[in-house]
Amino acid sequence: xxxxxxxxxxxxxxxxxxxxxxxxxxxxxxxxxxxxxxxxxxxxxxxxxxxxxxxxxxxxxxxxxxxxxxxxxxxxxxxxxxxxxxxxxxxxxxxxxxxxxxxxxxxxxxxxxxxxxxxxxxxxxxxxxxxxxxxxxxxxxxxxxxxxxxxxxxxxxxxxxxxxxxxxxxxxxxxxxxxxxxxxxxxxxxxxxxxxxxxxxxxxxxxxxxxxxxxxxxxxxxxxxxxxxxxxxxxxxxxxxxxxxxxxxxxxxxxxxxxxxxxxxxxxxxxxxxxxxxxxxxxxxxxxxxxxxxxxxxxxxxxxxxxxxxxxxxxxxxxxxxxxxxxxxxxxxxxxxxxxxxxxxxxxxxxxxxxxxxxxxxxxxxxxxxxxxxxxxxxxxxxxxxxxxxxxxxxxxxxxxxxxxxxxxxxxxxxxxxxxxxxxxxxxxxxxxxxxxxxxxxxxxxxxxxxxxxxxxxxxxxxxxxxxxxxxxxxxxxxxxxxxxxxxxxxxxxxx
Amino acid sequence: xxxxxxxxxxxxxxxxxxxxxxxxxxxxxxxxxxxxxxxxxxxxxxxxxxxxxxxxxxxxxxxxxxxxxxxxxxxxxxxxxxxxxxxxxxxxxxxxxxxxxxxxxxxxxxxxxxxxxxxxxxxxxxxxxxxxxxxxxxxxxxxxxxxxxxxxxxxxxxxxxxxxxxxxxxxxxxxxxxxxxxxxxxxxxxxxxxxxxxxxxxxxxxxxxxxxxxxxxxxxxxxxxxxxxxxxxxxxxxxxxxxxxxxxxxxxxxxxxxxxxxxxxxxxxxxxxxxxxxxxxxxxxxxxxxxxxxxxxxxxxxxxxxxxxxxxxxxxxxxxxxxxxxxxxxxxxxxxxxxxxxxxxxxxxxxxxxxxxxxxxxxxxxxxxxxxxxxxxxxxxxxxxxxxxxxxxxxxxxxxxxxxxxxxxxxxxxxxxxxxxxxxxxxxxxxxxxxxxxxxxxxxxxxxxxxxxxxxxxxxxxxxxxxxxxxxxxxxxxxxxxxxxxxx
Numbered sequence: 005x006x007x008x009x010x011x012x013x014x015x016x017x018x019x020x021x022x023x024x025x026x027x028x029x030x031x032x033x034x035x036x037x038x039x040x041x042x043x044x045x046x047x048x049x050x051x052x053x054x055x056x057x058x059x060x061x062x063x064x065x066x067x068x069x070x071x072x073x074x075x076x077x078x079x080x081x082x083x084x085x086x087x088x089x090x091x092x093x094x095x096x097x098x099x100x101x102x103x104x105x106x107x108x109x110x111x112x113x114x115x116x117x118x119x120x121x122x123x124x125x126x127x128x129x130x131x132x133x134x135x136x137x138x139x140x141x142x143x144x145x146x147x148x149x150x151x152x153x154x155x156x157x158x159x160x161x162x163x164x165x166x167x168x169x170x171x172x173x174x175x176x177x178x179x180x181x182x183x184x185x186x187x188x189x190x191x192x193x194x195x196x197x198x199x200x201x202x203x204x205x206x207x208x209x210x211x212x213x214x215x216x217x218x219x220x221x222x223x224x225x226x227x228x229x230x231x232x233x234x235x236x237x238x239x240x241x242x243x244x245x246x247x248x249x250x251x252x253x254x255x256x257x258x259x260x261x262x263x264x265x266x267x268x269x270x271x272x273x274x275x276x277x278x279x280x281x282x283x284x285x286x287x288x289x290x291x292x293x294x295x296x297x298x299x300x301x302x303x304x305x306x307x308x309x310x311x312x313x314x315x316x317x318x319x320x321x322x323x324x325x326x327x328x329x330x331x332x333x334x335x336x337x338x339x340x341x342x343x344x345x346x347x348x349x350x351x352x353x354x355x356x357x358x359x360x361x362x363x364x365x366x367x368x369x370x371x372x373x374x375x376x377x378x379x380x381x382x383x384x385x386x387x388x389x390x391x392x393x394x395x396x397x398x399x400x401x402x403x404x405x406x407x408x409x410x411x412x413x414x415x416x417x418x419x420x421x422x423x424x425x426x427x428x429x430x431x432x433x434x435x436x437x438x439x440x441x442x443x444x445x446x447x448x449x450x451x452x453x454x455x456x457x458x459x460x461x462x463x464x465x466x467x468x469x470x471x472x473x474x475x476x477x478x479x480x481x482x483x484x485x486x487x488x489x490x491x492x493x494x495x496x497x498x499x500x
Numbered sequence: 501x502x503x504x505x506x507x508x509x510x511x512x513x514x515x516x517x518x519x520x521x522x523x524x525x526x527x528x529x530x531x532x533x534x535x536x537x538x539x540x541x542x543x544x545x546x547x548x549x550x551x552x553x554x555x556x557x558x559x560x561x562x563x564x565x566x567x568x569x570x571x572x573x574x575x576x577x578x579x580x581x582x583x584x585x586x587x588x589x590x591x592x593x594x595x596x597x598x599x600x601x602x603x604x605x606x607x608x609x610x611x612x613x614x615x616x617x618x619x620x621x622x623x624x625x626x627x628x629x630x631x632x633x634x635x636x637x638x639x640x641x642x643x644x645x646x647x648x649x650x651x652x653x654x655x656x657x658x659x660x661x662x663x664x665x666x667x668x669x670x671x672x673x674x675x676x677x678x679x680x681x682x683x684x685x686x687x688x689x690x691x692x693x694x695x696x697x698x699x700x701x702x703x704x705x706x707x708x709x710x711x712x713x714x715x716x717x718x719x720x721x722x723x724x725x726x727x728x729x730x731x732x733x734x735x736x737x738x739x740x741x742x743x744x745x746x747x748x749x750x751x752x753x754x755x756x757x758x759x760x761x762x763x764x765x766x767x768x769x770x771x772x773x774x775x776x777x778x779x780x781x782x783x784x785x786x787x788x789x790x791x792x793x794x795x796x797x798x799x800x801x802x803x804x805x806x807x808x809x810x811x812x813x814x815x816x817x818x819x820x821x822x823x824x825x826x827x828x829x830x831x832x833x834x835x836x837x838x839x840x841x842x843x844x845x846x847x848x849x850x851x852x853x854x855x856x857x858x859x860x861x862x863x864x865x866x867x868x869x870x871x872x873x874x875x876x877x878x879x880x881x882x883x884x885x886x887x888x889x890x891x892x893x894x895x896x897x898x899x900x901x902x903x904x905x906x907x908x909x910x911x912x913x914x915x916x917x918x919x920x921x922x923x924x925x926x927x928x929x930x931x932x933x934x935x936x937x938x939x940x941x942x943x944x945x946x947x948x949x950x951x952x953x954x955x956x957x958x959x960x961x962x963x964x965x966x967x968x969x970x971x972x973x974x975x976x977x978x979x980x981x982x983x984x985x986x987x988x
Contacts, residue, residue: 394676395640395646397573405568405684412688420681429675435668442653443661482573485566 007377009053010078013088014130016045021122028115036103039118043099043125047092050129054085058490064135072135072332073196079135079270083495086487087262090343091255094350101245101354101469105361109245117157121251124150128259137185137271138195140263141178144227146439148174151256154248155240166239173226173236180223187216188271197271200331208276212311221264228260228320231294232255238313246357249309254349257316258342261323265339268327269499278330285416291325299429308356308366308437311382312349315392315433319345325419326407332500334410336492341403343487344391344480348400351473352388355381358462359471374441377460380467381401382441387474389434391481394427398477402484420459503580504737506560508550509575509630512585515543516592516619516626523615533600534593536615540593543626547582547589554582555981560624561632568635571693576632579985580766583834584758585629586978587841588751592622594961595746601957602742604824605856613650614740625751628758633769634683634693634767637759641721643670648752651743652736663735670722670732678720682713686767695766702768710768717763718782718819723756726819727789733812737804741852744804749811751846756838756953757818764822770988774825780911782823787917789816794924801862803851806928807844810887813921814840820914821902827987829905834983836898839972843886843895846965850880853954853962863932868941870933873953877936879966884929886969889922897980 009082014202020042024035057063063080080088099106109344110117127147134140149185152174156167191212192203209214222233229237241253268277278284298318305311323345326338358381359374375382391398404423411419461467479486519539526532550560554577564573577585599618603611624647627640645668653664687693690704706715722729736748747753764773764782773779790813797809814836821833853876854860854869870877882893889899899918906915953959974978 390646395642396635397643402567408681408684411689412684422683424677424681427680428673431668431672431676435665439661439665442650443656443658482565482567485568485572489566489569 006052006056009049009056009067010063010080010133011067013046013049013053013092013133014078014126016049016421017042017122017129018126021119021126024122025115025119028119032115033120036099036107039099039122039161040096042122043092043096046125046129047089047096050085050088050092053080054082054089054491057082057085060493069208073194073199076139077135077196077198078133079197080133081495082491084132084262086267086491087259088129090346091125091128091132091259094254094346095121095128095251097469097472098247098251098350098354101466102250102357104463104465105245105357106247109247113157117154117247120150120154121248124154124251128255129258131263132266135197135270136195137188137197141185144181144263145178147256147259148178148227151252154252155244157248157261158243160295162239162243163245166236166243170236173233177223177226177233180219180226182223184216184219184221184223187212187219191216197266201271201273202275204272208279211400213276217267217277221268221356224260224264225324226265228257228264228324229317230320230324231290231297231317233260234298234317234320237317237469238310238477241313241316242307242310246353246360250350250353250357253316253353254346257320258323258346258349261320262339262342264392265271265323265327265335265342269335269496271324274330274499278328284328284330287328288325288414288416288419292322292419294321294324295422295426299426302433303429306367306369308368308371309353309360311433312352314358315430316349319349319392322404322407322423325422326410329407329410329411329414329416331410332493332496333406335411335500336488336496337403337406337410339492339496340399340406340484340488344399344403344477347473347476347480348388348391348398351384351470351477352392354466354470354473355385355388358466359385362460362462367485368437370441371440372436378462382461384467384470384474386438387477389430389438390476393430393434397481399480399484400477402481406488447485502558503561504558505552505562508546508560509560509562509577510564511870512543512546512550512589513575513623513627515539515546516623517711517955519619520616521852523612525774526612526630529604529611532612532615533596533882536596536599536619537593539619540589540596540622543622544589544593548586548624550577551582551586551978554579555978555985557869557985561930568687570691571633571635571687573636573639574632575627575630575636576695577630579982580758580761580834581629581631583979583982583986584754584837585626586982587838588622588629588746591746591750591841591845591965594964595742595845597957598745598852599742601955601959602740602852602856604738605955605958608654608740610654614654617647617650618746620742621651621747621751623647625755628755631695631762633695634686634763638679638683641679641723641755641759642672642675642757643751645675645686645723648743648747651747652739654740654743655738660738663738666735668734670729674720674722674729678716682716682720685709685713693767695762702772707776710772711778711781712772714764714768714778714782718760718785721756721759721763723752724760724815725753725756725789726785726816727792727812730789730812734805734808736761737802737808741804741848741855744808745845745848745852748808749848750841753811754841755817757815757837760819761822763988765830765986770830771824777910779823779825783820783911783914786816786820786823787914789813790820790917790921791924794921794928798928801864803854803861803863803866803932804848806863807847807851810925810928811844813925814844814887817899817902817921818919820917821905824902824905824909824911824914826905826908828901828908830987831983832898832905832982833902834839834904835901835979836895839886839894839898839969841974842965842969842972843883846879846883846962846969847887849958849962849965850876852881853958856958857952857954866932867935867939870936870944871941874955875959876962877933879962880936881933882966882969884933886972888925888929890926892968892973894976895969896973897976916946
């Protein structure tokens with residue numbers, strides 16, 4: 005049973021997505037239940053897998069019994085097991101939290117929505133778990149195509165065009181990646197990651213391998229929205245329907261960032277990747293620029309959701325920079341930040357989705373009186389905001405801690421400056437919203453004592469997931485030492 | 501030094517955190533305020549229960565969890581932390597009483613929110629006091645910054661909005677922009693952030709980086725309001741007076757100087773600071789703040805603003821005392837944390853009482869008010885004496901030690917600074933008292949013939965803190981003992 009977990013993880017939601025689509029013709033009301041059951045199984049399996057891998061250290065699963073390099077292998081190590089848990093948990097919590105809105109927004113298309121939702125999750129889980137370069141491409145396309153469709157289901161006036169833009173950019177990114185894999189295949193004759201890694205060392209000086217690496221990297225960077233390749237991102241995430249936005253925005257870019265790290269540590273190896281200190285420094289400087297530009301562009305937005313999308317661009321800069329600082333502290337910081345940023349982006353997108361539903365707008369200057377109307381939603385929002393700013397004990401502080409220590413170790417003080425500056429800009433970004441929400445214009449005279457404020461909270465089914473995510477931010481901060489020492493560093497120990 | 505593992509520091513901190521949900525769900529104001537009271541009393545009781553162990557030279561330690569290698573979330577109660585915790589937790593009880601009188605007297609809105617964040621602020625204040633390393637201290641420092649924001653902006657009007665923005669810009673801007681990189685640099689170089697009186701961490705820091713690092717900490721802990729990072733404190737006076745009293749005369753601002761003292765004495769260590777002769781530049785910066793803030797205070801007509809500038813100046817006394825790097829100077833600085841707290845909170849309580857009873861905020865309107873509110877103004881007199889540093893009030897003792905500290909190191913310049921500032925203190929406080937009792941009454945108060953004091957709940961804390969200021973002159977024992985135990 006346990007040995008088949010890697011397959012269950014991916015196959016269960018895949019089968020369930022077909023069942024849901026079939027069910028949407030027969031009994032439409034049960035779609036949601038089926039989706040929840042499917043994702044719950046994935047989540048339970050991913051947690052079981054994490055437990056298992058912490059004991060065993062590494063799990064290799066051969067699909068269909070074909071042994072690699074000919075067959076497809078699923079490789080689980082502590083790090084990707086953690087990413088899997090994050091994906092499966094967030095997908096499930098988001099589904100529960102936004103189910104009311106999904107039911108209301110897509111009354112006759114909800115079967116399709118749920119099926120796409122699960123397929124998207126299949127793609128992400130597969131990307132993270134697979135140990136095969138071509139299989140990764142296939143799953144990447146599954147995730148991307150379902151992502152495009154989910155985004156296109158948003159506001160009919162803007163979403164289809166934004167999605168189309170994303171399709172173009174995403175396809176270019178995928179092509180780049182595929183070309184890179186092609187080069188690798190020509191040079192090594194293998195597609196299995198571990199196999200390629202073993203075959204590469206004698207070829208490190210070959211230009212073809214450098215080109216292969218560059219193609220893969222650029223492709224992945226387009227997909228993760230690394231500045232200046234981010235142009236598809238803000239509109240796609242802004243105009244997506246909010247249930248899809250709070251699924252795709254936290255997960256897609258972070259999974260792609262994980263793929264970058266995966267390629268570095270289990271295909272090309274840090275020795276090859278970081279062999280040119282000039283290139284390392286170049287990428288770190290690009291990342292610093294990404295961080296600052298993302299923050300500045302966020303500052304110029306009037307719409308919260310669009311502002312958040314630029315914050316994602318900035319956060320991707322954190323991860324890329326952390327990875328390319330080329331030491332274990334910064335790399336573990338980057339990996340921790342992938343997990344942390346996933347949860348905090350999710351928390352804040354869920355809150356903003358709920359706010360936009362309730363207020364009918366997400367323009368910052370229209371959001372007056374939020375704190376008295378929706379105190380608990382705003383508590384969740386503030387928790388997400390504090391984590392993005394990097395205030396302890398939320399988890400955002402601790403990944404930033406490792407990133408900055410790693411940058412100091414590498415002597416890259418411009419990256420330190422970029423991180424500190426972006427934290428300061430984030431303070432301005434979020435307190436602008438908090439101020440607007442807190443200092444309500446005096447619509448009604450403030451009554452005294454135990455004022456009777458008309459609290460109009462969001463439904464409990466949304467509020468509880470939101471508060472769970474918010475509590476998760478604090479818990480992950482407090483337990484970041486445990487995550488680091490028990491999961492991330494054992495995973496990296498074999499590599500660095 | 502004997503270390504002892506104990507969960508009591510954690511309980512002391514959590515007492516007020518657990519009060520928060522209870523305050524939120526309280527159905528009636530009376531229950532809500534009782535919860536606040538109980539939490540405050542419980543917290544104080546736990547802290548007192550740790551006092552004998554500390555006085556006998558022990559330290560209590562509790563590790564919550566390892567977050568970063570070399571810097572766990574850890575609590576440690578030593579004499580210095582105990583001194584500060586004792587002051588803030590005892591004054592929280594009184595401030596809770598005062599808050600009830602003040603908030604009900606003025607019929608303020610959102611009182612539940614107010615009591616919640618007050619409890620949260622005290623949670624983090626005691627957390628700072630009991631932090632065993634710089635990371636833990638930073639964590640509680642930041643929670644405190646955020647917990648006070650809704651208190652400062654309590655009135656939710658345009659003025660509060662502007663002040664709140666100033667408050668955040670200064671406090672969060674410096675803690676993220678200056679302290680965070682300094683702390684990470686220290687961690688990068690030493691791999692350890694623990695506070696210890698035998699600390700040798702700074703030996704690993706290159707000498708030429710040290711001055712920069714020290715000033716990053718001194719300006720970065722902007723809650724200490726060392727100029728030029730002081731402007732948030734007068735702005736924060738828009739808060740309801742109990743907030744100004746406990747947070748902006750005791751808890752928040754003292755957290756600032758406490759953090760500076762922790763870093764200078766327990767991270768860098770007196771020996772290394774003396775070797776590199778880094779005390780003197782810090783002392784000059786502090787002296788500049790002392791004199792300038794006192795001069796500005798002279799020209800303020802709004803009572804709370806005058807008190808705010810006086811606080812800025814008094815906080816730098818503490819920084820000055822530490823930077824003297826002499827045993828007497830440090831002792832003086834540490835007990836000044838306690839002495840100034842009792843004196844200044846009395847003054848703020850009085851300012852609030854006057855506002856509740858008569859609605860007056862400006863000193864020019866307070867002529868003759870002593871005859872209407874004799875108890876309040878008498879308490880004001882004693883509070884003022886303590887802040888000026890005259891017997892028979894506690895402030896005299898700390899100033900005495902500070903003065904001895906300057907002599908111990910033969911730094912007469914700073915003695916002149918101390919004396920000049922005392923003179924200025926007298927110039928901006930005593931005329932208020934004199935005119936309140938003997939001045940020609942203003943037309944607006946003339947109508948009131950009978951004695952009209954502030955509500956009972958306001959008056960009692962004022963009397964207690966004023967008495968405490970006087971008693972501390974005769975019995976400074978506990979604080980003196982704790983201060984001497986904290987000497988590195």
